[in-house]
Structure formats: structure tokens, C-alpha cells
Amino acid sequence: MAHRAEGRRMSDVTLKDVAVRAGVHVATASRALDPQRRHLVNSETRQRVETAAGELGYRINVLARSLRKGSTGMIGAVVADLGNPFLPPMLRGLEEVLGPRGYMTAVSETHEDPETFRRVCEQLIARRVDGIVVSAAHVGDSDFISTLEKSLPVVLAVRRVSGGGHHTVTHDDVLGARLVTEYLAGLGHRRLAQLRGPEDVSSFAGRARGFQEVVAEHDCTEIVAHDRAGAPTTDEGKRLAAALLTADVGRPTAIFAHNDLMAIGALEALGEAGLRCPEDVSIVGYNDAPLTAHVTPPLTTVRLPSNALGRRVAAMMLGQLDQHKEPPTTVALEPELVIRASAAAPARDRAAG
């Protein structure tokens, strides 16, 4: 822009310049260049304007347009951590449906920090995005989300907040955990444990609940870890699993890790304890992250329909953008158990014990 360059830069070419060169009024130039209104202008004039624009290297100033029109055509996507394997497919799903409708998606990270989360959201509102997709919420963020909703359309993706009342699309984490736990119980396991992720994230809370429901229904025993993961990482998984393996109430025959990283950590802990998977202890993960099929043993885990989730989120956003005043609903998409080799029937002697 002018303030920074000595000479005029291409982006400094303005609609007025184009109009002058084409010998028309800016209003006409504006019409000629807008797909929506080009039919209002003589096709010959339009030609002239288009040529002029091309020759000058004109690029519309979306800032000015947005200011005038009151909308930016931007959707902000706020995610906790781009390292999460389900995010790329989800973001792609968003683009796939928002893009053709003329919206551009901009992704920002919070790194799971509440303050950054708020700052990023405020920032996006200040920039007048037309809507925000929040995939970084913690369960206690309900009031804050309500605040945001006073300013613009919001859709919660992946993570819900307590209380409901917001437009949200999540994975069905309770179901996912039930799938895992029922599979384990069906295999004959009775002494089960879970490696829990941070409970202020609805995904982990849901998995914990699904697990416990099934444990209760099948009269299994939950071997409880005294601790829970600070962050759901490989190291934390290893630490928690190690504690579990030496529990004074006896060790579990199967472990449900709330995500694949912790499952891999548990695998490591097993190895260091001289135990084998799945012969001595079965392990199941969650997310079906890349490469989980290639660890040893290949990890049984849960696959999430993340691309579909992104598309649903986008559809819900469009609903709000288009003024369909649908009441807030939360839809939960069904995950799928991927059976590989890290879980098997418990050894005879242990099952009997």
C-alpha cells in the first residue's frame, strides 16, 4: 500500500483509475466488474472496463467493499492445535462447502490456551468475519460462546460446551467409547482401565462416560488410575499406563486410551514392564491417526468421520448466514471401530482371576 512503497504498487490501482482509463464513471466500472450486476451495463462498455482493469492490474479492495456491504465473506475457524489428526479433513470439509458459496476460511490456533482463545475470537469479530467455527472450546466456555453469538453466527465443531443451546456438530464420543468398551468386554475382558484426556474437553468427557456406562452394564471392573493426563500425549499415556500396570489392586487386562498418542505411550510402558500387547494387556486407541496401522502391534482404534463433520458444520453455518433461523441443535456423528491387532481375548489364567 501507498504508505510503504516509494512507487505505486499494483494493489494501489483503484477502481477510479480503471474508470478513468475506460472513460466511465466509477459506479459504472463497479457494475461492470461485479458478476452480479454486469448485466446492467452495456456489453461494449463492460469490455472497455474489463480491458482497463486488466491492463492496470486492478485488484478489488475487499476491505472497502466489505465496509460498504457490511459483510466480508470470511469465516474464521478457531482450532486448538493443528497437530490434531482430525483437523485437516474437517477443515477441508468446511472449505468444500463454504468455498463454492463464496466464503473464504481463515484458520487460527489457540494452542489450548483460554486467553489466546478469547483473543483470537475477539480479533476475528473485530475483523468482521461473517461467522466463526469454534473447534477449540472447553466445556466451561458456554457463556463466552453466548457472548460471541450476540455478535455473529457461531458453530461449535467437534467439542461441545456444557449446557447446550448452541449450534454444534460433534463426533459421538460416548458411542465411540461404547464401541471400544463393548468390543473389549465381548472379547472377555473384565478388568478394564481407561487413560483419560483432559476432562474440560467434551470429547474426553464423552469417552469417559461411554466407557463407564459399558463397564457398569457388563459388570466389569474399572481399574482407576489415580491420575489423568495433563495433555493427551505419548509421554502422558506412558506415565499413566505405567502406574496402572503396577496398581496394587492388580493390573487391568485391557486399556482404553482416549487417543492414539496415549495408546502408543501405553504400548511403550507395556514394553518396558516386560509385558506383551495384546497377549498380556490389550490396548485400544482413538482417532485413527496416521501411522497407527503401522505400529506394533497395529492399533485397534476408532475412526472419526471428520470430513463429513466439516461439511455438516459448514452447512449449519450457511443456515445461519442465510437467515434460516433454525434453533440451535447439536448433531453427533457416528464413529467407527477399526479392529486391528492391539486388542485380543485375555489370557485364560488372567480372565479366570
Place this chain on the structure above:
Amino acid sequence: MAHRAEGRRMSDVTLKDVAVRAGVHVATASRALDPQRRHLVNSETRQRVETAAGELGYRINVLARSLRKGSTGMIGAVVADLGNPFLPPMLRGLEEVLGPRGYMTAVSETHEDPETFRRVCEQLIARRVDGIVVSAAHVGDSDFISTLEKSLPVVLAVRRVSGGGHHTVTHDDVLGARLVTEYLAGLGHRRLAQLRGPEDVSSFAGRARGFQEVVAEHDCTEIVAHDRAGAPTTDEGKRLAAALLTADVGRPTAIFAHNDLMAIGALEALGEAGLRCPEDVSIVGYNDAPLTAHVTPPLTTVRLPSNALGRRVAAMMLGQLDQHKEPPTTVALEPELVIRASAAAPARDRAAG
């Protein structure tokens, strides 16, 4: 915004509203709310303005501000695929240095599609971002990048383009490949092969070159795959490796895969051919992606200083933003060989062959 809501929304509160409520002129309100100019206003008046702003839930309209000031405080980051493991740390590096300087980073994906690439860049320029970080370039994009540079500061990250002449920060891929290949040669391997990624991406081109340099220097033989990967995926790696293992010129004793996914694919191909790694064939990957330490055997690979790269990129961007007219330079950051278990000395009989 007004056009979409029936009632007035919080974001529709304007500076004028604040000024009226505080009983001052908008200009005064503007000053009072700007950290840079608050000292120009009586502290008592400032109080009144701040209170009024707080009560009304005023949020500055960055669109209007940017239009007036001629800069947006936004930096666009254009990446090929968020699934790439080196991107999150790099993006974080960007934020870490750009954030404190008042810039916000917005990430967009191209999915490796040239048309999307151009569209996204144009879009960002239309939105008047202050600069673009391009991490999705193909080697032939030099002219296009030059075009962009006419409009705004550009820094190339990770991938360079042919011809040079742009501000760029990359990983030293030639060095990385040399590290791998020298390690392999040092182990005693003489019959080497590489699994090449798409050659229109500088990273892969560099790795191919480093590999071939060392092969020539150590009088090794490159067993050439007739094919190359369309996309550097596990499946492609498996396909290429399978072909290599049945090559009529005899199979290699070591394979350098241009990334970890292809290396894992090669591991699979080995397994299906009844061969063991590293006893029969050594395999080395690239990127040190998550979980590569946990596959069997743990993958020897190359670790990239991606966070540092992001920070350097940001610094280079700030240099341009701050008008230091440094000439375009390209800096290449050194990667590091991570020795695990997928590469070992070749078996005696094969080494002799």
C-alpha cells in the same frame, strides 16, 4: 452486521455511539481508545470513553481502520497441506514472532493444486493482507511469485522456486539427503535406491540431488525406480518399493524414502515380499513425523528445525514490513539425522554381492 440481524447486534456499536455516550467527538474517542495516542487525551475523558465503550460492548471495526490506515495487520500463510507434520511447528514459529508485533496470521490451504494456489494468493491480496508467507510453491512458480512481490512483501518458506531472487527460508534438503546417504554408505551399503517425491517441489528435488551427490562420491550404485511418486504417500511408497525389490538389476540393500510416509510404505512392501528390515534392506525416512519412533522397526529419519524456520520466516517478513530493503536472500536451515533402528549394516553376503 445490520444487514443480517433484525435487532442491533453488539458489533454494530460504532465509535460514534461511544463518542455520543461519552459526550465527546469521535476523534477524541478514537484517540482515547488507541494505545498509541491515548496520551493525547485527558485521562478523565479517557475514562469516560473507556467506560462508554465497555458498557456498549464496542468492538473496533478493523475493516474501517485498515481502509483508512492502509494496512491490515494481517499476514497470510499459504500452505499446501495441513497434514504435513512440519507445518504446525512452523506456523507456531510465525505466530510467536509476528504476534507480539501486532500481526495476526491466517492460514489457507492449496491442497497442492496450482489453481487454488493462485486463487488463494489473489484473494489474500484483495483482502489487503500486509504480507504473504508461501509454503506451497512449486519450482516453476517463480514468475508468479514475482508478480505477487509487485503487490506486497512475500517470503517463501520451506519450498523454494527455481531461479532464486526471492526472500526464502528453507530446510537444507541437499544436506539432509547427504546426511542420510553418507550414513548408509558408512554402514557399508553400496547398492542404494531412493523413493522420490514429486520433483516440482524443491524439497524433493533437493533430496534427490543430495542423494545422488553422495552416491557418486562413494562409488555406490543407484538402483533406479522407473517410476516416481505421484503424491508422497504410504501407498505410493509401497508401490515404488515393491517395484524396486523385484528390479531385474538386483535389489538395493538400502532405500532412502523422501518422506516418512513413503518409508512406512516401503516397510510394508518389504514385509509382503518376505524381507526383513533392517536385516535384508535398510530404510530411512524424512521429516521425523509423529509416531515414526513407534513403528517397527523404529524409523531412522531426518528431523527438521521447523519452529526455527517459522521464526526466521517471520523475521524476514518483518524486515520487509519495516522497510529494511534487504535484498532477497535464501537461508537454508540444517536438519539433523535421527538414528533409530531401520537402517543397519548390510548382511555380509549381500554386501559382497
Place this chain on the structure above:
DNA sequence: ATGAAAGCGCTAACAT
């Protein structure tokens, strides 16, 4: 079919 004029919300130069 085109032009004139107003204004989106803000900041900067210039008064006072």
C-alpha cells in the same frame, strides 16, 4: 445505460 452523491467506520491533518 450511465452519472451524481451519499456514506460504510474509522484516522489524520489541521484548526482552535
Place this chain on the structure above:
DNA sequence: ATGTTAGCGCTTTCAT
């Protein structure tokens, strides 16, 4: 220390 005025680049009535 505060108010006045102009204008960033565009779109949108309203005239013609």
C-alpha cells in the same frame, strides 16, 4: 486537550 474536516475505496440509491 479537543473539535472539524476530509477521505480511505467501494457500493448503492436516486436521477437522468
